[in-house]
Amino acid sequence: MMAGVAEDEEKWLSAGITGLQQNAFYMHRALDSNNLKDALKYSAQMLSELRTSRLSPHKYYELYMRAFDELRKLEMFFKEETNRGCSIVELYELVQHAGNILPRLYLLCTVGSVYIRSKEAPAKDVLKDLIEMCRGIQHPVRGLFLRSYLSQVSRDKLPDIGSEYEGDADTAMDAVEFVLQNFTEMNKLWVRMQHQGPARDKEKREKERSELRDLVGKNLHVLGQIEGVDLDMYRETVLPRVLEQVVNCKDEIAQYYLMDCVIQVFPDEYHLQTLETLLGACPQLQPSVDIKTVLAGLMERLSNYAASSAEVLPTFFQVEAFAKLNIAIGKVIEAQDDMPIYGAVTLYASLLTFTLHVHPDRLDYVDQILGACVKKLSGKGKLDDSKATKQIVALLSAPLEKYKDIDTALKLSNYPHVMEYLDNGTNKEMSNVIIQSIMKNRTCISTAEKVEALFELIKGLIKDIDENLQDELDEEDFKEEQNSVARLIQMLYTDDTEEMMKIIHTVRKHILTGGPKRLPFTVPPFAFSALKLVRRLQSQNENVSGEEVAATPKDIFQILMQTIEALSSVPAPELALRLYLQCAEAANDCDLEPVAYEFFTQAYILYEEEISDSKAQVTSIHLIIGTLQRMHAFGVENRDTLTHKATGYSSKLLKKPDQCRAVYACSHLFWLDEHNDMKDGERVMLCLKRALRIANAAQQMANATRGSSGSVVLFIEILNKYLYFYEKGVSQITVDLIQSLIELVKQEMSGENTTPEPATDAFFASTLRYIQFQMDKGGVVADKYKPIKI
């Protein structure tokens, strides 16, 4: 059915074009032979094709454009005709003899154009006559095109100031009057289209209308280009008249389009000076008009204008642009009862952008907008409208982007209230945006108060907001967001130790609410942040001793202890263990033996009670050993206890090679280079020997179970330890011992059952090369190595 209509239309169009071309041909012939009478006759016949009612606007336009081209030629002819002495006044009468009105008026406009150009009558009089006569076309489409033609041929002939057609005193007014009248009439025709024809074609009609809208809007463009329209005239005449028409036409499509046109066409400066009038029209528009987009467009323009030059800003203040916009938005929201939430939020977001551009120093304005937004949202609960949510995110992001400083946002009391209306997902997203902003601008949040506010803001990330609602959040996303929280914690920093202490308290309070899923992410950065403070306090203490300090490392360690304990609820023993060890090391640096001991104890307890996975055990024990090795704060007794324990754990590891490695690592616990009281060759030796034994056992076990001798790599590793301690001067390590171990390795490697392992071979070869190197070096070291035979 539709296809049929389209086909028919195509046929009608081509028939129209054919008719038009045919008459155009005869018209040309008449033009060539200077036959005015025939020229008029055939041009009128040609234009009769435009009388059709069968074409959609789109197709009609095609026909119109062809006629338009022909009329250009006719106009040239008329011009020549007057040059040849034909009176333009007579010509103007002659074309009016045509019986059909549409061709008559097209011809009249064409001659009118020549008439104005001839200057035999004032442009304003001719224009006035033309516009009056055009009333005869009441058919919307035909009328719109005719008037559009009039507008087209007259636009360079308006009696504008500075134009060659300039008339007497009120000349620009005449030009404006003409265009305004054409605009008004065209808009009426355009609106009328909506009400003609059956209701079922409404959609089609609306589509057709939107195809025609630029014909109407063009008039506003022309108005915008009239030189004579200064601010006063714009304020007194142009704007009120245009708005009057816009408001009175009571048509949704027209109102939306035309408001937008007005905003886009006229200079920003004018808008600023007539803001009240322009905004005053908004609440009077039909409730269904998408006024938010219109206003958003206006505010965007004004924002850009404000951004364009600092010189224009005083004008903004002078006209109280913000207050006016704010009031207008309030009114619009009030007037349009069924405006969706997102509409309102969009408006506020635009206003906010505007404010940020124009009044960057007026935080109160920003807060006021947010407040208004809260008011609108209140009682509605969480938003489930994705568009609204998006707008709120935009609303909330704007100040962050503008000020590049979260501090400012934190000062906005309504900011968190707005956030509350976001659904959980978006809330988190917004929190992320906030964090990103902080990270990007490397803003330090430097007071506990702000930290408090910030955490309040991003609480969606900090804790589960709705416990009943099990988040089906993607694991990856969750990690991502918690990682950003972790990074954020690093940004909570001040040089003022006292304040920093407060910050630490605050952070702790918040992260502890995070629940087991979040703690593994949040506790480490917190711990490190706290340890950083410890180090700072430490260095301060060294500088200014004796001063009473509010925050002491001891306090911090206490906090840390409690915080890390919380990880047991996760549980995350390995992480906790690492943190304990970190703390222990820090305590060691502060010479707080009992504290360090306590941390170690905690670590050991975790090791014993919680870490059961053998791999984890291996890692942990190496960490313990490594940390313990560096501890110097411990007295002999404590140290003994701890080292004893560590060696004990080492030898109890499950796999022999692991045991072996752990045990030989323990040897380092007894030989600290810088501390002479911690050099116990005996025990070093003991450890190494035990390691050797275990290595043997491992070898045998491998033989027994797999029928092949195991790797000799353990022996080589132990050999390296021998060499290390030998070099350090542990007297218990003798050349003989080394020598025999080398032999052992060689023997093992050449054994029949041994599968050759390139890595091991290389390892051994490079060990031997090292020995050789040391020998060749000369001096004391070489002397030591000389006795070794390789």
Next chain:
Amino acid sequence: MNYIIGAFKPACHISITFFDGKSRKQVPSKKENGQTLMVPLFQSQENIVGKISIEPVSGKKVEHNGIKVELLGQIEMYFDKGNFYDFTSLVRELDIPGELYEQKTYPFEFSTVEMPYETYNGVNVRLRYVLKVTINRGYAGSIVEYQDFVVRNYTPPPSINNSIKMEVGIEDCLHIEFEYNKSKYHLKDVIIGKIYFLLVRIKLKNMDLEIRRRESTGSGANTHVETETLAKFELMDGAPVRGESIPIRLFLSPYELTPTYQNINNKFSVKYYLNLVLVDEEDRRYFKQQEITMLRLAETS
């Protein structure tokens, strides 16, 4: 041979020329056979002066019982074709009975001739003025020659010329108010006016202004009325809404109009009407007819 030719050819040529024939304005006049001929134009009370030249064919003598010229004003009704009613008849004797041997020229003059009616070519009636030269020959039949001329009379501009203004309508359907700037128009006039739509509840398609001529002939029971539409001028395209006002500007010069004739010699009348026609989408016509008076102003040029 000569005899035969002589029997069918007129025995002499008669030519009628006007004294100021070269300078006098000529206007087209439609003859009975449909041909258009340029003929001189006169108005009432003018002197009709000229000469008549009679030339016998190739030296033949023409015997006659006298020669005369008549000025006739005639009305011919088409239902009574060929029967002329002379409302004006003036005679000048040119020659006494005698013989004509060679070309002879007779001047003639009708002074301040009353020609109250204009030449008119209507549907059912014709009014004409003619000069008729008769060479009276008793037995051989008279030789007659005609010369048409046109009479137009001019009226001064009317001292009172009211506009026509009227509100018409169909209850609850259509109410309009229209206005024509005058009630009396001259032939080259322009009708200016407007139509104001007070109420529109029907879907109009267009609106035309027609000029209609109503010619009535005869009288009493034999009255014959013939109406012609001389102009159909589209005023509006499309459907207006309430409050619209549509301008009228109709130039009368392209149309062949005459002045209004009121009861010419009790034989006929010609009246003019403006007919405003509105057509709706179902092609129903709504119209209102108003008489206007047409008059002829003296041409200034």
